[in-house]
Amino acid sequence: MIDIQYSAEVRAAKDAGRPIVALESTIITHGMPYPQNVEVAAQVEQDIRDAGAVPATMAVIEGKLHVGLETEQLQWLGQAQGVAKISRADMAACISTGGTGATTVAATMIAAHYAGIEVFATGGIGGVHQGAETTFDISADLHELGHTPVTVVAAGAKAILDLAKTLEVLETLGVPVVAYGQDEFPAFWSAKSPFAAPLRMDSAEAIAKAHSTRRTLGLPGGQLVANPIPAADQIPAEELAPIIAEAQSDADAHRITGKAVTPYLLQRIFEKTEGRSLIANIALVRNNARLAAKIAQSLVQQG
Helix, strand or coil, rough: CEEEEECCCHHHHHHHHCCCEEEHHHHHHHCCCHHHHHHHHHHHHHHHHHHHEEEEEEECCCCCECCCHHHHHHHHHHHHHCCCECCHHHHHHHHCCCCCCCCCHHHHHHHHHHHHCCEECCEEEEEEEEEEHHHEEEEEHHHHHHHHHCEEHHHHHCCCHHHHHHHEEEEEEEHCCEEEECCCCEEEECCCCCCECCCCCCCCCHHHHHHHHHHHHCCCEEEEEEECCCHHCCCCCCHHHHHHHHHHHHHHHHCCCCHHHHHHHHHHHHHHCCCCCCCCCCHHHHHHHHHHHHHHHHHHHHH
């Protein structure tokens, strides 16, 4: 058995049958500098509480899987050096060797399912990178969605990705892609994209019912809820397109590959938008947390 350390808040919620929403921890360790990282993480947790659920931030600390972090642990993680960024491939190794790692989307889904949590809020999922037809650079997040029965609320896939190919892979893997309140698949910093979402649902109750129905049918995998960033917080896609293209050209020129691609592109876009991309990122994560809390509530109410 894996040694799970529940925070006092999450333990009480599980005992009482209250709704719980999983959160990743890479936003703390790899998303932004201290103390902003801790402040944003705490704000997102509070958004979930205010919406009627309990937050459970996932992390591996010294070989123990933590489901929910105490305040002092969140502070410590926000300042820790050399924290691994773990996914499906290296999560077990991090735990078995007593390591410390922040969970990505895939690892958070695994941790949530292991802890009996069915809803997870994040910013944007990984997907198929530009040029994947030659590099085969496809995020493990997509396969995790096809395998692990957790509903993931995100603002679509990160806009630096090949959204068309990402949607194709999700379809191949049998992952329901549900746009919340609109017909278009959102593009992370932008509320809309040129791509139609395969499914549309307009309420947390409908999304929760679809999750429960998949469970009843014995279907593997989760569902992706694509929740558009609020219009007031978005950066229009037509403004972002040339910025993303320039950042990708820079990455190619500097031969940035593998796991280094995403953080490099996000940093370049941050610089070229004079910080607006980060402000939008924070807004969309908070928006996703609030919707995830409503879905978790509906799951508990539906039984």
